[in-house]
Amino acid sequence: MRKKTKPPRTPSGSQLEFTWQGRGLLSGVGAKFESDIREFSEFGTPTKLLHTSFSLVEGAESELAVPVYVNEFWTARQRQANPIHEVSYRACFKPQLPRFFIERLSGAGDVVYDPFMGRGTTLVEAGLLGRIPYGCDVSPVSSCLVTPRLRIPSFSDVSARLDEIDYQLNVDFPEDLLTFYHPETLREICSLRQYLFQRQESGQFDSLDDWIRMVALNRLTGHSPGFFSVYSLPPNQAVSLKSQAKINQKRDQVPPRRLVSELIRKKSKRLLSESNDELRAMVGQVGDQAVVLSQMADSTPQIADESVALVVTSPPFLDIVDYATDNWLRCWFLGVDAKGVEMTVPTKLGHWEESMTEVFRELFRIVHRGGFVAFEVGEVRKGKVKLESAVLRCGYRVGFEPGLVMINDQQFTKTANCWGIDNNSKGTNTNRIVVFSKPSEG
Numbered sequence: 001m002r003k004k005t006k007p008p009r010t011p012s013g014s015q016l017e018f019t020w021q022g023r024g025l026l027s028g029v030g031a032k033f034e035s036d037i038r039e040f041s042e043f044g045t046p047t048k049l050l051h052t053s054f055s056l057v058e059g060a061e062s063e064l065a066v067p068v069y070v071n072e073f074w075t076a077r078q079r080q081a082n083p084i085h086e087v088s089y090r091a092c093f094k095p096q097l098p099r100f101f102i103e104r105l106s107g108a109g110d111v112v113y114d115p116f117m118g119r120g121t122t123l124v125e126a127g128l129l130g131r132i133p134y135g136c137d138v139s140p141v142s143s144c145l146v147t148p149r150l151r152i153p154s155f156s157d158v159s160a161r162l163d164e165i166d167y168q169l170n171v172d173f174p175e176d177l178l179t180f181y182h183p184e185t186l187r188e189i190c191s192l193r194q195y196l197f198q199r200q201e202s203g204q205f206d207s208l209d210d211w212i213r214m215v216a217l218n219r220l221t222g223h224s225p226g227f228f229s230v231y232s233l234p235p236n237q238a239v240s241l242k243s244q245a246k247i248n249q250k251r252d253q254v255p256p257r258r259l260v261s262e263l264i265r266k267k268s269k270r271l272l273s274e275s276n277d278e279l280r281a282m283v284g285q286v287g288d289q290a291v292v293l294s295q296m297a298d299s300t301p302q303i304a305d306e307s308v309a310l311v312v313t314s315p316p317f318l319d320i321v322d323y324a325t326d327n328w329l330r331c332w333f334l335g336v337d338a339k340g341v342e343m344t345v346p347t348k349l350g351h352w353e354e355s356m357t358e359v360f361r362e363l364f365r366i367v368h369r370g371g372f373v374a375f376e377v378g379e380v381r382k383g384k385v386k387l388e389s390a391v392l393r394c395g396y397r398v399g400f401e402p403g404l405v406m407i408n409d410q411q412f413t414k415t416a417n418c419w420g421i422d423n424n425s426k427g428t429n430t431n432r433i434v435v436f437s438k439p440s441e442g
Helices: 029-038 096-105 121-128 140-150 155-164 175-179 183-202 207-217 241-251 260-271 277-287 328-334 349-366 388-398
Strands: 048-054 064-071 111-114 132-136 291-293 308-313 367-377 401-409 430-437
Touching: 029 064, 029 096, 029 367, 029 401, 029 430, 048 388, 064 388, 096 111, 096 121, 096 308, 096 367, 096 430, 111 121, 121 132, 121 140, 121 277, 132 140, 132 277, 140 207, 140 277, 140 291, 140 328, 155 207, 155 260, 175 183, 175 241, 183 207, 183 260, 207 260, 207 328, 308 349, 349 367, 349 388, 367 388, 388 401, 388 430
Parallel strands: 064 401, 111 132, 111 308, 132 291, 308 367
Antiparallel strands: 048 064, 367 430, 401 430
16 A cells, blocks of 8 residues: 655745745755755856746646756766666666766665666666666666666676577568568577577576677667668667668668677677676676666555655656657567557646656655655757646655756856756757755654
């Protein structure tokens, strides 16, 4: 039975104004965090202070206000992230984003959770920083991308396993996929797929098989000779067979011969290039305690009450990305029916807000007192819809304290209004993160 949370709070007075007097809305560790970002100028630009307000009911007169901090808090000019992150997936954020919050709002051995983990950027970065990774995603592809990188193998072990696989099994292959692949390449892909299925059925499937499957998923289609396919769209999505046929005709191309094992070996070498024995041991230690779920994020009974120190996440944004369609070929490789996966992404803001409120209700249950949520949102529909106000309502309704909003602006162009970071005509190139805390008492 789900633990009850306190009822939504109603702001008093007709209008609650935020007045800046050198103090923020967070306390304890959060207050230090807010002070740090207020004084942040690592890349040569002082932080701008703005503010925004939100109502518990859209359009209501009573409002609460929170500070908004604008700066270049992380950037491509920072040191490169660990190459183990280089796994393609639609709409994923850079590793520098979760690192910024994990380093400042959690400690070694704390649980860091992402309820919409996607390719697992938050979980992998948490593991690299010695935190215990928890994650959830309704897509079965997601867990296959995440778990192998929480138990990092050595390149020599991966290479040896690749040499043991028979890539010429007498297996049937779907001829329609010849739109993407040379016949011999497709035979090798299907042989590898059959090998992995057999390992699972026999109970022999291990972390090396898990790693090889992950890399194969990320080599299925792409736009360079590093992928199994002929030239296609970037590797974070697979076009339909019909669309690929049009690409082939337009480019006058036929699928070239690719060596499956060699491409997996090459990509593995890159992913593992900065993973030494010490790092593998450390990530393995916290990875053994990881929780990785394939289900909806609004009900996660596998996660104990008040066990999470920090949530860093970015939810699906309305109808902007069709994850099921993008991953149809990956689902085929995994033996999963993409159409049978329930991936509900509401197309109306009100429905999206209702869905996110239920997720926040579950987050309030599992985050411990004094813990934090960093909820990244974006501008959708060419910048006409900003989700910060909706997110602020969602968290506040279930009991979280809305502390602040951060806008990470990497180009730092002009400020036109309180949300005015406008880098292009179709929206912005910014990250917008709403930071909440769970009250220490109450």
